[in-house]
Amino acid sequence: MNYETYAPVLEKAKAALAKKNIPETAVSFCDVRMPAWMGKAFWFVSGVKRKMKRRLGK
Amino acid sequence: MKRIVQILDSYSYGDGMGNHAGALLNALKARGVDTQIYAKYVDPRLSHMGKNVAEYVPSQEDVILYHLGAGSELNRKVTEYPGRLIINYHNITPPEFFADYNPALEANCRAGYEDVKFLADKVEMAISVSAYNSSELARMGYTCPLHQAPIVMDFSDYTKAPDAATVEKYSDGVSNIVFVGRICPNKKHEDLMLDFYYYTKYFNPNSRLILVGNYRGFEGYYLKLKKYAKKLGLTNVVFTGHIKFSQILAYYHTADLFLCESEHEGFCIPLVEAMHFGVPIVAYDSSAIGETLGTGGVLLREKNPRLTASVMDQILRDESLRKTILEQQKENLKRFDSKAVADRYMEFLLGD
Numbered sequence A: 001m002n003y004e005t006y007a008p009v010l011e012k013a014k015a016a017l018a019k020k021n022i023p024e025t026a027v028s029f030c031d032v033r034m035p036a037w038m039g040k041a042f043w044f045v046s047g048v049k050r051k052m053k054r055r056l057g058k
Numbered sequence B: 001m002k003r004i005v006q007i008l009d010s011y012s013y014g015d016g017m018g019n020h021a022g023a024l025l026n027a028l029k030a031r032g033v034d035t036q037i038y039a040k041y042v043d044p045r046l047s048h049m050g051k052n053v054a055e056y057v058p059s060q061e062d063v064i065l066y067h068l069g070a071g072s073e074l075n076r077k078v079t080e081y082p083g084r085l086i087i088n089y090h091n092i093t094p095p096e097f098f099a100d101y102n103p104a105l106e107a108n109c110r111a112g113y114e115d116v117k118f119l120a121d122k123v124e125m126a127i128s129v130s131a132y133n134s135s136e137l138a139r140m141g142y143t144c145p146l147h148q149a150p151i152v153m154d155f156s157d158y159t160k161a162p163d164a165a166t167v168e169k170y171s172d173g174v175s176n177i178v179f180v181g182r183i184c185p186n187k188k189h190e191d192l193m194l195d196f197y198y199y200t201k202y203f204n205p206n207s208r209l210i211l212v213g214n215y216r217g218f219e220g221y222y223l224k225l226k227k228y229a230k231k232l233g234l235t236n237v238v239f240t241g242h243i244k245f246s247q248i249l250a251y252y253h254t255a256d257l258f259l260c261e262s263e264h265e266g267f268c269i270p271l272v273e274a275m276h277f278g279v280p281i282v283a284y285d286s287s288a289i290g291e292t293l294g295t296g297g298v299l300l301r302e303k304n305p306r307l308t309a310s311v312m313d314q315i316l317r318d319e320s321l322r323k324t325i326l327e328q329q330k331e332n333l334k335r336f337d338s339k340a341v342a343d344r345y346m347e348f349l350l351g352d
Helices: A007-020 A036-056 B016-030 B074-080 B103-121 B131-139 B155-159 B164-170 B189-202 B219-232 B245-254 B269-276 B289-293 B305-317 B319-336 B338-350
Strands: B003-011 B034-042 B050-052 B063-068 B084-089 B125-128 B146-148 B175-180 B207-212 B237-241 B257-260 B281-284 B298-300
Touching: A007 B298, A007 B305, A036 B219, B003 B016, B003 B074, B016 B034, B016 B063, B016 B338, B063 B074, B063 B103, B063 B338, B074 B103, B084 B131, B125 B131, B125 B338, B131 B146, B155 B245, B155 B269, B164 B245, B175 B189, B175 B245, B175 B269, B189 B207, B189 B219, B189 B257, B189 B305, B207 B245, B219 B237, B257 B269, B257 B305, B269 B281, B269 B289, B269 B319, B281 B289, B281 B305, B289 B298, B298 B305, B305 B319
Parallel strands: B003 B034, B003 B063, B034 B050, B063 B084, B084 B125, B125 B146, B175 B207, B175 B257, B207 B237, B257 B281, B281 B298
Antiparallel strands: none
């Protein structure tokens, strides 16, 4: 039902896109590297901050 | 009259399942039903509405509505109570989404799925918050009556005043593309960022992407997203982190478009919220998103970021198209009328 309702919107969007000829970016999320320890360290620091705030009643 | 007891793992403040249980409690009380909420954890701010499950005195006369949406020791414990057991299935996020970022939650969800299977022949009825969830139960061997009723939403909460400072800050003529939801891998924030990259670079540089949501438990994913934004050269992406309810309201008030690329939702409350606040929606068709959206918003069959950006541009530039979408969204919103939904729950819970 939704697809039929908005089919003309998609057609217009496709036509507008064709005119622009937009290149695909080479940047991919899969290529973003993040050492596992960074997430853990961030989690630890956020936890300490949360506890401090709670203790200070903020 | 029968007593309706709602049991859930955590009765948390501001949480979708908790809000649903609370709204249902109020609706049942307003109809004169004897009812109570019990949970393993009750947020102190909700102590006037819920009690610790250790205080529950089971009775054969009780109708137990058990809210199931994660792994919990209660998932099996509830079968020991003598009352009629009905589950309200909110869905569990497939554990694979969490493998790289939160092994504890991955294990919890895996256990949760095992518990759902365990309960298949032990419940009298299952009420799912979407047809998608019902079909999942059927696939997992449920042969009991499977009903559907959406989340009971208390829309009066949304009439509260939005945070004035946030409204002022983001009412600056820049187009605000908003998504509301926990920063977590199944919500696919990276896909939102890629859509936005094409939109802001090739269609409308005077725009920003606002990602409203807590990243607790997914700090690694959040840091990776920030790095991704940098690599894409995006300087106009806002991560709000955990914020007050009045600030969430402010983001809805200032939003020009709600964009959703989530790949797993058992219902998706923010879609209904966006409809309520008159924000046009563009969403990728996965899990329960299509059925919650109905005709109220543009549903996309495929993940094609350049096409999504072009659709966003159509909506934000074409006043009459935006008006049509908002009218459809308003019509669709009627399906979530809290009184009508609460009546459906009453029918299921008190029917013989």
